[in-house]
Amino acid sequence: MADLILNNALGRIRTFAELAGSNDAIVVVPLEASGLEADATLRDYDDLASLLAGSSNEQTTLGRKSLTSALTVTVDDTNNRVDIDAPDQVWTATAGNAVGALLWCYDSDTTGGGDASIVPMSKHDFSFTPDGTDVTAVVAAAGLMRSSG
Numbered sequence: 001m002a003d004l005i006l007n008n009a010l011g012r013i014r015t016f017a018e019l020a021g022s023n024d025a026i027v028v029v030p031l032e033a034s035g036l037e038a039d040a041t042l043r044d045y046d047d048l049a050s051l052l053a054g055s056s057n058e059q060t061t062l063g064r065k066s067l068t069s070a071l072t073v074t075v076d077d078t079n080n081r082v083d084i085d086a087p088d089q090v091w092t093a094t095a096g097n098a099v100g101a102l103l104w105c106y107d108s109d110t111t112g113g114g115d116a117s118i119v120p121m122s123k124h125d126f127s128f129t130p131d132g133t134d135v136t137a138v139v140a141a142a143g144l145m146r147s148s149g
Contacts, residue, residue: 003039003101003122003123003124003125004039004042004043004122004123005043005121005122005145005147006042006043006044006045006119006120006121006122006123007043007044007046008045008046008047008119008120009106009119009120009121009122011147012106012119013082013084013121013145013147014073014082014084014147016106016119016121017070017071017073017084018070018071018073019068019069019070019071021108021109023108023109023110023111024106024107024108024109024110025066025067025068025106025107025110026066026067026071026086026104026105026106026107026121027048027064027065027066027067027104027105027106027107027118028064028065028066028067028089028102028103028104028105028137029048029058029064029102029103029104029105030058030059030062030064030091030099030101030102030103030126031056031057031058031059031099031100031101031102031103031123032056032057032058032059032097032098032099032100033097033098033099033100033101033127034057034097034098034100035055035056035057036055036056036100036101037054037055037056039123041054042056042120042123045120046119047115047116047117047118047119047120048103048105048115048116048118048119048120049114049115049116049118050116051103051120052115057097059096059097059099060096061095061096061097061130062091062094062095062096062099062130063091065089065091066107066110067086067087068110071084071085071086071144072084072085072086072143079148080148081146081147081148082146082147082148083142083143083145083146084143084144084145084146084147085139085143085144086104086139086143086144087139088136088137088138088139089102089136089137089139090134090135090136090137091130091134091135091136091137092134093132093133093134094128094130094131094132094133094134094135095130095132096130097130098127098128098129098130099126099127099128099129099130100125100126100127101123101124101125101126101127102123102124102126102137103120103122103123103124104120104121104122104123104124104144104145105118105119105120105121106118106119106121107119121145122144122145124137
């Protein structure tokens, strides 16, 4: 489950997860452990470009993962929430700097726009040091994130 839902994504998570646009995607961005900002700071960034302009750094050696299929969205009327699940993510033959978190983002148009148009949705603590082996980010059994009212 998400450690943090960023403010700009609150209330829009379901729309993002369902990938209703024609060229949209969910993008998973690994963040380096070194310089990783506190949740209180990260939650206020409205786009990926602003977040990466702060002291948090993208771990670019691993590369971003792009999901172009809708995530699993379950409306739970009994508990007044929406649960969102996603497939586990795998990075093969890992290399580069240590990772401290994964940032799940929404890109409304993968054909252009860049990081300034990518909305950070959730941050998940995920620490490992790349050592040439494969690494799998296992999405919790409870799901990727939850929005409740």
